[in-house]
Amino acid sequence: DAGITQSPRHKVTETGTPVTLRCHQTENHRYMYWYRQDPGHGLRLIHYSYGVKDTDKGEVSDGYSVSRSKTEDFLLTLESATSSQTSVYFCAISDGTWLEQYFGPGTRLTVT
Amino acid sequence: DQQVKQNSPSLSVQEGRISILNCDYTNSMFDYFLWYKKYPAEGPTFLISISSIKDKNEDGRFTVFLNKSAKHLSLHIVPSQPGDSAVYFCAANGGSQGNLIFGKGTKLSVKP
Numbered sequence: 001d002a003g004i005t006q007s008p009r010h011k012v013t014e015t016g017t018p019v020t021l022r023c024h025q026t027e028n029h030r031y032m033y034w035y036r037q038d039p040g041h042g043l044r045l046i047h048y049s050y051g052v053k054d055t056d057k058g059e060v061s062d063g064y065s066v067s068r069s070k071t072e073d074f075l076l077t078l079e080s081a082t083s084s085q086t087s088v089y090f091c092a093i094s095d096g097t098w099l100e101q102y103f104g105p106g107t108r109l110t111v112t
Numbered sequence: 113d114q115q116v117k118q119n120s121p122s123l124s125v126q127e128g129r130i131s132i133l134n135c136d137y138t139n140s141m142f143d144y145f146l147w148y149k150k151y152p153a154e155g156p157t158f159l160i161s162i163s164s165i166k167d168k169n170e171d172g173r174f175t176v177f178l179n180k181s182a183k184h185l186s187l188h189i190v191p192s193q194p195g196d197s198a199v200y201f202c203a204a205n206g207g208s209q210g211n212l213i214f215g216k217g218t219k220l221s222v223k224p
């Protein structure tokens with residue numbers, strides 16, 4: 001299994017508070033991704049990174065920001081959490097060569 | 113508009129029989145397709161992929177077929193086993209940075 005961890009694994013927070021989710025990899029892969037999974041929507045890309053300090057928006061980026069200061073860490077921040085951001089968040093990594101992405105275990109976030 | 117569609121939310125199959133999961137896409141520029149399997153409370157796991165230069169790729173019990181003219185691919189699992197019960201996602205490459213576009217998933221139940 002690819003070395004990907006996500007923290008925290010579960011979080012409950014209140015509307016309006018900032019939240020940061022962390023993805024950590026030990027594979028030295030160049031590409032990292034944040035997805036959210038919601039019933040009836042499958043997996044949707046929030047943001048991705050193609051190198052340290054290089055990031056770009058995905059399909060559902062509004063309300064989210066990301067940072068990547070080291071190859072191994074990719075942070076997802078909800079600047080002011082809303083109930084619509086209650087979801088399961090998955091981080092993924094890829095070395096870009098074969099396009100397969102390998103996913104972390106997920107973070108279940110509940111915004112009350 | 114959905115670019116990758118999995119029109120069957122669920123599929124039930126008897127153990128030992130064939131499972132066929134279908135996926136349609138709309139963008140003829142997609143040239144790489146992947147299947148992922150997801151168990152509850154875990155991240156998606158890469159299963160098998162196919163390039164558009166092929167029409168079939170096989171890996172053990174799993175075979176993916178690609179029909180480019182119909183913009184259709186399918187995943188065959190033979191023989192199906194109870195451990196195959198999971199949600200299966202179809203995905204296509206969506207951009208130069210390896211971004212993937214996922215379908216909504218099909219929940220497969222294999223009954224003993």
